[in-house]
Amino acid sequence: MKQPITKLKTEELLKQNNSVKLIDIRSADEYNKLHIPVAENIDAADLESKLSSFLKDDTIVCVCNKGHERSQNAAAFLYNSGFENTFYLEGGTVGWFAE
Numbered sequence: 001m002k003q004p005i006t007k008l009k010t011e012e013l014l015k016q017n018n019s020v021k022l023i024d025i026r027s028a029d030e031y032n033k034l035h036i037p038v039a040e041n042i043d044a045a046d047l048e049s050k051l052s053s054f055l056k057d058d059t060i061v062c063v064c065n066k067g068h069e070r071s072q073n074a075a076a077f078l079y080n081s082g083f084e085n086t087f088y089l090e091g092g093t094v095g096w097f098a099e
Contacts, residue, residue: 002072002075002076002078002079002086002087002088003075003086003087003088004067004087004088004089004090005061005087005088005089005090006090007089007090007091007095007096010022010061010087010089013059013061014038017059019055019057019058019059020058020059020060020061021040021054021058021059021060021061022036022038022039022040022061022063022089023039023040023041023042023047023060023061023062023063023074024036024039024040024041024042024063024064024093025042025043025044025047025062025063025064025070025071025074026041026043026044026063026064026065026070026093027043028041028043030065034093034097035093036063036093036096039063039093044064044070044073044074047074047077047078048077048081051078051081054078054083056082056083056084057085058083058085059085059086059087060075060078060083060085060086060087061087061088061089062074062075062078062086062087062088062089063088063089063092063093063096064088064092064093065092065093065094066091066092066093066094066095067088067089067090067091067092067095068092071088071089071092072088074088075087075088
């Protein structure tokens with residue numbers, strides 16, 4: 001199910017599980033300005049063509065700038081494409097570095 005996830009929970013999942021994918025769905029320019037170090041950049045416009053790079057049992061956390069519409073839409077798209085463990089990061093990249 002597509003649902004929000006906190007930074008703390010995401011960090012816990014990353015420590016516990018190799019099948020967690022942190023996907024920054026912003027443009028390459030946005031990603032290059034600031035990104036979470038473990039995040040892979042796949043622009044939202046390219047997400048459909050990259051579906052084969054994920055396994056159905058992967059846990060996928062979508063990240064955008066502030067954790068609103070773009071990451072939520074990407075998470076919904078992935079969930080509707082058969083990836084059941086799909087989340088969007090609350091607060092996005094900005095929230096990740098705010099603490």
